[in-house]
Amino acid sequence: MKRRSFLKLLGGVGALSFTGLTIGCDKKDSVDADAPDQFPKLSKLSGQKPEAVVDVKTGNVQVDGSILMRHSACLGCYSSCGNRVKIDKNTGKILRVYGNPYNPNNAEPHISFEEPLTESYLAFSGYKDKGSIHRGALCGRGNATLESHHDPMRTLVPLKRTSGRGEGKWKPITWEEAVEETVEGGELFKDAGESTYIEGFRQVRDLDTLIDEKAPELGPKANQLVFFGGRGDGRTSFGNRFINAFGTQNSYSHGYS
Ligand code: SF4
Structure with missing residues (x-):
């Protein structure tokens, strides 16, 4: 691919990620409030079912009840920005993460905590000037936390070394085993050929x-x-x-x- 074509493609992808918010409108296209079923139609824009559709003429917000939106904190790094997590109620799967327009780390000025959640939907829309004022955003790393969440290599249970240090061999153990060994100590790495007695919290x-x-x-x-x-x-x-x-x-x- 030529460099020029590559840059064009990259620009297109960038534009998609910017306007492809799964909320059902973007800043350019107003939504036809009279359309009989906007959700399936709009989902074609982003590839995901939108959590809400905003009528940018009236500010009316139509929320999809099968989607759960939760305002939380991003731990992509230690800045602890706010985030919003989009969850499919039927599967419990996290579909996307966004910035949290209530959080000053994401939006300046941020939405007042007193404002209802519909305001947070409007913050991603083209209704009046809300989208340009309060639209919360995450950095690239914050957006990538979704990948970490679904990463098949993500550590979800305690892992115990089963070979020499640095050899990279581990086995999963239960939380009960981890607590027991940490508290009571013992020859914890006998399986790895080590006879050293390690004191637990109780002895220490x-x-x-x-x-x-x-x-x-x-x-x-x-x-x-x-x-x-x-x-x-x-x-x-x-x-x-x-x-x-x-x-x-x-x-x-x-x-x-
Ligand atoms: S959004 Fe970015 S800067 Fe903020 S906590 Fe997440 S990773 Fe850190």
């Missing part, structure tokens, strides 16, 4: 015995539990709560302590 949570009597500054044995978290995305608060209850001083986050 000792606030009376020093790690090393010759180095009291290291504190009690409980400090042997080291918590490495990520950036402050909400989960850290839960982690810190546990760590504080456990009694270790060694809690570190991503890039700061």
Whole structure:
């Protein structure tokens, strides 16, 4: 393919992804409110059944009851922007993610929390100037979180190493097994040919015995539990709560302590 043709194709794909919102209209084409059944017709524009159809003349929003829209947070990175998740009620499958027009990370100015959900549909439409003011967006990575969600390699259960470190062999275990081994310890990697006894949380949570009597500054044995978290995305608060209850001083986050 010639470079010029390639760029033209790329431009077309880009335009599709911009105007191909599955909400039933775009900024150029108004929707015929009198059309008897707009959903099937409009779905041909985007390839997906739209969650709502907006009459850009009157601002009337017709919502498809088989679609569930949820306002949530994107964890594509630690900016934690808002997102909107489109879910097929019949299958429970996530169909798309969008920006959240209620969230200041996505839209400036954002829609007031007091506004009804129909406002969020209008924010993606050409009704008056709503689409140009409040239209929430996700970055490319945020849009790609849908791929991560459906990724067949996504880790959904605890994996336990079954060979030497770095050899890349793992087996799935249940959450109950993971908790049991983490708390009780033992020769946890016997299957991998290792006889090392690994202490569990129960043995390590000792606030009376020093790690090393010759180095009291290291504190009690409980400090042997080291918590490495990520950036402050909400989960850290839960982690810190546990760590504080456990009694270790060694809690570190991503890039700061
Ligand atoms: S939308 Fe982009 S910047 Fe915002 S949290 Fe998701 S990945 Fe990060």
